[in-house]
Amino acid sequence: xxxxxxxxxxxxxxxxxxxxxxxxxxxxxxxxxxxxxxxxxxxxxxxxxxxxxxxxxxxxxxxxxxxxxxxxxxxxxxxxxxxxxxxxxxxxxxxxxxxxxxxxxxxxxxxxxxxxxxxxxxxxxxxxxxxxxxxxxxxxxxxxxxxxxxxxxxxxxxxxxxxxxxxxxxxxxxxxxxxxxxxxxxxxxxxxxxxxxxxx
Amino acid sequence: xxxxxxxxxxxxxxxxxxxxxxxxxxxxxxxxxxxxxxxxxxxxxxxxxxxxxxxxxxxxxxxxxxxxxxxxxxxxxxxxxxxxxxxxxxxxxxxxxxxxxxxxxxxxxxxxxxxxxxxxxxxxxxxxxxxxxxxxxxxxxxxxxxxxxxxxxxxxxxxxxxxxxxxxxxxxxxxxxxxxxxxxxxxxxxxx
Numbered sequence: 001x002x003x004x005x006x007x008x009x010x011x012x013x014x015x016x017x018x019x020x021x022x023x024x025x026x027x028x029x030x031x032x033x034x035x036x037x038x039x040x041x042x043x044x045x046x047x048x049x050x051x052x053x054x055x056x057x058x059x060x061x062x063x064x065x066x067x068x069x070x071x072x073x074x075x076x077x078x079x080x081x082x083x084x085x086x087x088x089x090x091x092x093x094x095x096x097x098x099x100x101x102x103x104x105x106x107x108x109x110x111x112x113x114x115x116x117x118x119x120x121x122x123x124x125x126x127x128x129x130x131x132x133x134x135x136x137x138x139x140x141x142x143x144x145x146x147x148x149x150x151x152x153x154x155x156x157x158x159x160x161x162x163x164x165x166x167x168x169x170x171x172x173x174x175x176x177x178x179x180x181x182x183x184x185x186x187x188x189x190x191x192x193x194x195x196x197x198x199x200x
Numbered sequence: 201x202x203x204x205x206x207x208x209x210x211x212x213x214x215x216x217x218x219x220x221x222x223x224x225x226x227x228x229x230x231x232x233x234x235x236x237x238x239x240x241x242x243x244x245x246x247x248x249x250x251x252x253x254x255x256x257x258x259x260x261x262x263x264x265x266x267x268x269x270x271x272x273x274x275x276x277x278x279x280x281x282x283x284x285x286x287x288x289x290x291x292x293x294x295x296x297x298x299x300x301x302x303x304x305x306x307x308x309x310x311x312x313x314x315x316x317x318x319x320x321x322x323x324x325x326x327x328x329x330x331x332x333x334x335x336x337x338x339x340x341x342x343x344x345x346x347x348x349x350x351x352x353x354x355x356x357x358x359x360x361x362x363x364x365x366x367x368x369x370x371x372x373x374x375x376x377x378x379x380x381x382x383x384x385x386x387x388x389x390x391x392x
Contacts, residue, residue: 032325066207070214077218081225088229091236099322153326158333170367173326 001121003128010132012197016109017140017182018189023109027141028178030100034157037145040100041138047082047104048113048137049130051075055118056126062119071114072105079105109137140185147181148172245277245289248306248315252279252286258390266389272381274302276390285309288390290382291319296374298322301331303375305382307346311391316341316379321371328371337363346383347391352376 016022023044030040054074055062062070083101086094104110113133118126149155152172154162171177245255257263258276266273275291287308294301299322306315316338323329331337340356340363352364352372362379365372 036325063207063210066211069211073211073214073218077221080222084222084225084229084233088232088236149326170327173324 001125003125006125006128007132007135008197010129010134011136011139012193014133015136015140015189015194016112016133017137018186019194020112021186022112023107023137024182026100026103026107027137027144028175028182029103031141031144031148031178032173033149033153033155034142034145036100037141038138040103041134041141043082043101043104044107044109044137045131045134047075047078048110048134049127050078051110052113052118052126052130053123054078055114056121056123059119067119068111068115071111071119075110075114076105109133144178144182144185147185148177152177242277244304244315244317244319245279245306248289248304248317249279249287249308252281254280255289256280258288262389266385269388270381270385272378273385276385279306287314288386290385292378292382294374294378294381296321296323297328297368297370298324301371301374301378303378305341305379307382307386307390309391311345311347311386313341313344313346313379316375318375323368323371328365328368330365330368331371331375334365337365341379346386349380349383350376 010016012019014020017024017027026040026044031037051071051074055071058070058074079101083094086101113129117129121129146156149157150161151169152174154160154166154168169177172181242255246252256278258278263276266276272292272294273290274293277289277291278285279287279289287306290305290307292303292305294303300320301318301323302320304315304317304319305313306317308314318332318338321329321332323331340361341350344350344362345359348360350360350362353361354364354366356362362376
């Protein structure tokens with residue numbers, strides 16, 4: 001598998017959100033504003049790359065039968081480690097991201113990549129796969145966060161876009177709005193983007 | 201049977217390594233985190249009482265009496281100017297839409313609210329989170345009387361009114377309960 005294929009897979013063909021529909025709970029919960037979406041995307045990329053590297057490193061000594069619990073221990077360790085280090089040394093970033101970090105453990109993208117890719121491929125390719133899948137996740141959640149924040153709060157990155165007269169549709173920052181919008185985005189992504197790439 | 205034991209041992213080993221790494225990281229970061237949190241809550245009180253030169257925890261017997269009779273108050277810090285107490289910072293906890301809301305309420309010895317500051321919450325972004333994001337919400341408490349119960353209204357003007365956030369009734373009510381808990385503690389214990 002070429003590196004460009006890994007990227008194409010992670011961002012388009014196998015986009016975790018729009019195509020595979022995994023990791024949805026964190027996406028729906030966090031994407032209510034652009035800032036939350038971007039910080040969450042960065043955290044996910046970080047943990048995904050680190051866990052892919054370690055899981056790829058231990059892939060030959062991991063017994064088949066208990067691989068899933070081992071993967072979960074590795075992922076949970078990294079997430080807890082990142083949380084503690086951020087809390088101690090990056091206070092301002094922790095305050096913005098704090099409650100979302102534990103959500104990464106239950107983000108099934110990480111486990112899915114461990115199972116489908118890192119446990120079968122070398123360290124370097126697994127790291128690249130982590131970046132690509134993380135980017136696919138990041139792009140999806142950023143699009144969702146941007147639209148939800150504009151419609152639902154009338155702002156972008158916390159900056160108000162419209163005058164006093166604008167009444168934001170609060171439905172879009174609430175969970176039902178996230179479901180509706182995500183459905184529309186998946187439909188568009190699948191018909192327009194994925195189709196074009198699979199025809200090539 | 202033999203295989204089960206072997207697999208159990210491997211899993212145990214992995215968990216033990218993970219626990220070791222985390223224990224080490226915790227050892228390093230725990231004191232730093234505790235210090236940051238202590239400074240964080242002091243910093244918020246210091247902003248409410250800029251003229252104060254020292255802060256001390258309330259006497260333990262008084263605090264225990266307050267906690268026994270008040271469901272919201274968790275900690276009380278005295279703001280001192282020289283030897284004189286000029287106000288109190290009350291750390292209160294109430295339950296909002298997304299879990300606990302911990303906030304700090306400053307009340308001076310003249311019976312006025314001098315500050316409201318949310319220390320920790322996980323309310324819905326864009327709705328309940330306006331208790332932090334919308335500065336007019338915190339401002340609507342300042343200068344209000346700390347001798348009677350406060351009520352949320354759309355356009356606060358009277359001495360016992362603060363801003364109601366439309367679309368975030370649960371969060372507003374949670375803050376109302378917390379502030380009134382602090383007012384109650386002030387009226388019944390601290391002002392005497």
